[in-house]
Amino acid sequence: MRDAAAHPVHLPEPSGVPADDEPLYASRLHVYQQGVKGRLRTIKWAVLFVCLGLYYFLPFLRWYRGPNQPDQAVLVDLAHNRFYFFFIEIWPQEVYYFTGLLVLAALALFLMNAVAGRVWCGYLCPQTVWTDLFMAVERWVEGERRERIIADSQPLTAARAGRKVLKHFLWLMIAWWTGGAWVLYFADAPTLVKDLATFQAPMVAYLWIGILTFTTYTLAGLMREQVCLYMCPWPRIQAALTDEYALNVTYRYDRGEPRMSAKAAVKAREASQPAGDCIDCRQCVVVCPTGVDIRDGSQLGCIQCGLCIDACNTVMTKVNRPLGLIAYDNDVNIERRANGLDETYPIVRSRTVLYAGLIALVGLVMLYGLMTRSFTDMSVLHDRNPLFVQLSDGSIRNSYTVRILNKRALHRVFVLAVDNPPLARANAVGITTTAGDWPVIDVAPDATRELIVHVTVPNGASLPASSPITFRITELGSGERVTTRDHFIAR
CATH class of the missing domain: 2.60.40.10 (Immunoglobulins)
Known part of the structure; x- marks a missing residue:
């Protein structure tokens, strides 16, 4: 089924001052994502479980520091102006360590961008991780893409209303535990859990749980790809930091065009006529969490998650064509293939060496400061x-x-x-x-x-x-x- 709801949002071309009838904000077209299986999808599941597991359960990890000291491994002790991270204790006078961590995080983001584009957005960004989980819950409760499209086109029934209620309830529970886990980093986790359950916790704890429950439910469950398209500044910043050698999810149009059905392509090849490997099945579009058609080239909405790669490889296997029609590739290789040259993937180059060197330098300076600091x-x-x-x-x-x-x-x-x-x-x-x-x-x-x-x-x-x-x-x-x-x- 080809459905217009699966098409990405196309913004109007900039032309100075918009016309009177030209909207400044493109109205949302709901994205019905389809589930997919494959190597990159498995990696995303692994990253999701590791990231959420660390976030939800790290406050309960114990670390003995001596008598009369907190034994929570990671703790922001606002009452005593301390930050504990396993064996490291940071005082307010040592706030420069947090500055160093921010510098390291920025450099690591630059390095990831230089190597593989928006790989942070596709795998590690909190918005991506929670949205991925919320979409999985949606598919589990309401069914796959086709079932949801058909259900939404029909009058509301009691069964469908019950599934929607269950979906939003599970979303709220995930969002509630997200907010609850956050406040556990600011007090002894087991004690605070008990106080929260018996309504003896400070009011500020309930307030922050409520705020984070609302924001998680709204951003991951309701807004989804709109956060990436309109709220996040990183897609606009990273474009100035990338180069032609960065690996990005790429539709290899030199191999995929002209598009035609699998049967038509077989006949064209038998007649020695040009035929691309793309059979225009649109599986790369329906599995995209932001509704992007990667065949239109690099776009703001593409978060480089690689799910379209898994979907395309599945189709290529079925039609007995080589894998990799959509793959992580750089801009240089398309020209090199057109000229009959071998592909090149120069991960180690001046840009990546510079970022890696700065990361090592800042890390060593911080490590030296920690090892030699006075108590x-x-x-x-x-x-x-x-x-x-x-x-x-x-x-x-x-x-x-x-x-x-x-x-x-x-x-x-x-x-x-x-x-x-x-x-x-x-x-x-x-x-x-x-x-x-x-x-x-x-x-x-x-x-x-x-x-x-x-x-x-x-x-x-x-x-x-x-x-x-x-x-x-x-x-x-x-x-x-x-x-x-x-x-x-x-x-």
């Missing part, structure tokens, strides 16, 4: 009013606010010192001192300790108006040391 930090803030105080005995005192950050889940003890030969002593107000005048500072696990430090220079010391001063803390036992520089104001 202790100190900041020093000089009091501004007044900058210095002259005491009754003529000595000069500067005051500083010192903050010591302990990033370990252990109680730690530090010795504070001031390094500058002309400075006589440092005295921490309210801190018990040992070993002369140097204070010993206790810092609780995973906490920040703030104290006021007075640095005094005795009367008669010859100092410039401003001289450098170095604050140093040393952990007792491990000897880990952190220093920070400031200035001592004398006049």
Whole structure:
């Protein structure tokens, strides 16, 4: 059955200012996708199950970090300003690691585009993954493409209404669990599940579950390909990043044209007349999740999922023609085949080497930072009013606010010192001192300790108006040391 609903949406050619009767938005033609079997479809199923499995069940994975520490493997602890990812713990001061991850994600996207076009869109994009699942549910409940087209063309019956209700119920359940899984990344998953079930969870948790349930149901169940066509910016961006060597889902028109039925093609070949392998069966169109006819060339709606490849190969097998009429190919090979040259697939080229090199560089920098980062930090803030105080005995005192950050889940003890030969002593107000005048500072696990430090220079010391001063803390036992520089104001 050839149905107009299966045709892709064709946008009008740009012509400056649109005519009065030219719509700015093409009205939607419902896409009835047909199921397909094949190698790429199997890969998409595998990717779908892996991605959704990780998303839904990763919050329940445990990771022991020590006493009094959360044991959830992946956790965004907003209450304590922490992000935990297995053995990695990120503090708010280390937000640059998230910047590095975003850079890596962008470079990986560029590399995938340089190698195989919109392979991200076809296999890994969350919109694609959830839409694929929703379409599978639709086919399971309402039947294959032909059954759905016939049912929608007939008056509504109780049986059909029941199937639609069941379909939307299952969609809502998937969307609800999608929103529920998201909030589990922000609190201990088993505890939050129990609180949600007993209606004791915070209202913000129910609010976000509701928001994500609505957006998932709307985007994956109702809008589908419209998100890719009108909302997503990546199809427009990636066109500027690709080149003629990138592998894209391609209809090899040099082999497929002229189109004709299988019987007509056999007769044409027997008469030594030109005959293409394409028999115009339109299977490549009906299996496309966005309703694109790949035979029209590269289009904005094509997400490079490769389902049309599986459908075409199935047909080519039935008509005893070589596979690969639709395949991942580059623009160069069509010209090379026309000139009798061998096909070329240069995956390793300057563009891909550059992206891979940048990914390796940024990854190594982040890895080095993680391996060498300190679990202790100190900041020093000089009091501004007044900058210095002259005491009754003529000595000069500067005051500083010192903050010591302990990033370990252990109680730690530090010795504070001031390094500058002309400075006589440092005295921490309210801190018990040992070993002369140097204070010993206790810092609780995973906490920040703030104290006021007075640095005094005795009367008669010859100092410039401003001289450098170095604050140093040393952990007792491990000897880990952190220093920070400031200035001592004398006049």
